[in-house]
Amino acid sequence: MTAEKKFPEGFLWGGATAANQCEGAWDVDGKGPSVIDALTCSRDFSERFAGVGDYYPSHEGIDFYHHYKEDIALFAEMGFKIYRLSIAWTRIFPQGDESEPNEAGLAFYDNVFAEMAKYGIEPLVTISHFEMPQYLVDHYGGWRNRKLIGFFERYATTLFERYQGKVNYWLTFNEINMATFLPQISIGSKAEAGESQEEIMYQALHHQFVASALATKAARAIDPENRIGCMIAYAPVYPLSAKPEDVWAAQRKEEEKLFFSDVHARGYYPPSKLAYFATKGINVTFEQGDEEILAAHKVDFISFSYYASSAASFAQSGVPGEGNALMGEKNPYLAESEWGWQVDPLGLRVALNTFHSRYQLPLMVVENGLGAVDEIVDGKIHDGYRISYLRDHVKAMRDAIVLDGVELIAYTSWGCIDLVSAGTGEMAKRYGYIHVDRNNDGSGSFDRLKKDSFHWYKKVIESNGSDLE
Numbered sequence: 001m002t003a004e005k006k007f008p009e010g011f012l013w014g015g016a017t018a019a020n021q022c023e024g025a026w027d028v029d030g031k032g033p034s035v036i037d038a039l040t041c042s043r044d045f046s047e048r049f050a051g052v053g054d055y056y057p058s059h060e061g062i063d064f065y066h067h068y069k070e071d072i073a074l075f076a077e078m079g080f081k082i083y084r085l086s087i088a089w090t091r092i093f094p095q096g097d098e099s100e101p102n103e104a105g106l107a108f109y110d111n112v113f114a115e116m117a118k119y120g121i122e123p124l125v126t127i128s129h130f131e132m133p134q135y136l137v138d139h140y141g142g143w144r145n146r147k148l149i150g151f152f153e154r155y156a157t158t159l160f161e162r163y164q165g166k167v168n169y170w171l172t173f174n175e176i177n178m179a180t181f182l183p184q185i186s187i188g189s190k191a192e193a194g195e196s197q198e199e200i201m202y203q204a205l206h207h208q209f210v211a212s213a214l215a216t217k218a219a220r221a222i223d224p225e226n227r228i229g230c231m232i233a234y235a236p237v238y239p240l241s242a243k244p245e246d247v248w249a250a251q252r253k254e255e256e257k258l259f260f261s262d263v264h265a266r267g268y269y270p271p272s273k274l275a276y277f278a279t280k281g282i283n284v285t286f287e288q289g290d291e292e293i294l295a296a297h298k299v300d301f302i303s304f305s306y307y308a309s310s311a312a313s314f315a316q317s318g319v320p321g322e323g324n325a326l327m328g329e330k331n332p333y334l335a336e337s338e339w340g341w342q343v344d345p346l347g348l349r350v351a352l353n354t355f356h357s358r359y360q361l362p363l364m365v366v367e368n369g370l371g372a373v374d375e376i377v378d379g380k381i382h383d384g385y386r387i388s389y390l391r392d393h394v395k396a397m398r399d400a401i402v403l404d405g406v407e408l409i410a411y412t413s414w415g416c417i418d419l420v421s422a423g424t425g426e427m428a429k430r431y432g433y434i435h436v437d438r439n440n441d442g443s444g445s446f447d448r449l450k451k452d453s454f455h456w457y458k459k460v461i462e463s464n465g466s467d468l469e
Contacts (some may be wrong), residue, residue: 015416016084025065029104031092076119079461086129098132142188143204230264245314305367309347345392
């Protein structure tokens, strides 16, 4: 009997954003500054930390703070079953170390969740999405300081208690493995003279692992209906050739990425990582009870972002890939987006099978999409290039479910409404089904406009993924 090519009943279709890229209102109603608030607009990400430029796009974002009712209504019109959003830590605890939360910040999200409930949209909430309070960096040194575990646990517990019955799906840290590439916004920690940056990074990550496990413990204690997952930035690594050395290089890079999901899903550090620490002389301090905490409070599901695959060679003889920090070397068999990201729908199926075979846990694809420059012609945006990209990736998910037996429960495509790029601070790099009249220089009316992809995705959701044309 041939299996039907369709998504399971109850599949959660939706979209994803992050507070620091869409909310704006960066200093409104008691909100404190976050690490992202200090970054300017630049095509060169490294320049943003050097103070190049004088425009801070996240300060206004797309003004979701004042447009959330309009935006959620548009999501509902598309048929969203789930909407992934993040809570800005600095709206709740402006400095991060306070004993009492900011009521105005909590009330804002009460209103957002009420609006979502009106349309029957399930929230998927990221607790920390590159929104660490700047105060914790300046006064505590970021996540290298173990005190941040307690601050995060208080913050997460406050959310679980306040939004009990309103939110049941949670993610602790967005793309936790990006600390290896972007420590400024992920861990807020740097090495001092004579220290090893790699050792500082892994110590900070250990503190995040423990904080994530303690948040998982708190979520279940407060509401047994809560489901909590990790979030990994993932790009499968292909060997650049069939040379055994290249296969080995690709396997090692895969293990580096899967280390992060291993700790969350298996509850311990894999032997390969412990061996790496010993070889490199890296000392990560575990306090008494840490191993037991990690083992006792594993995640309920794995979520990940997928935009492209990567390639690796032992001699690093290939052309470096462009795009985000996971790209590795260019694969000569793949086309590229205008930002240099290689397009590989089959890689998403590879990723889903990798996670499912390794952990046998439910999966969510919580970021996936195509960043492109959109042109308005006669008041419309014909983004067939975006539809083509998304169609091929939805087909890959369907094949993973139907043909491979993968348990995929949700898909929230990235930037369902245009927002500020995390990588460059631009508005010109657009992902959304909904255009926002906002430009790189800060000009624009904030008016919303439906693209062709809006109507396409509405049809996909209505048909539960069976109509992709």
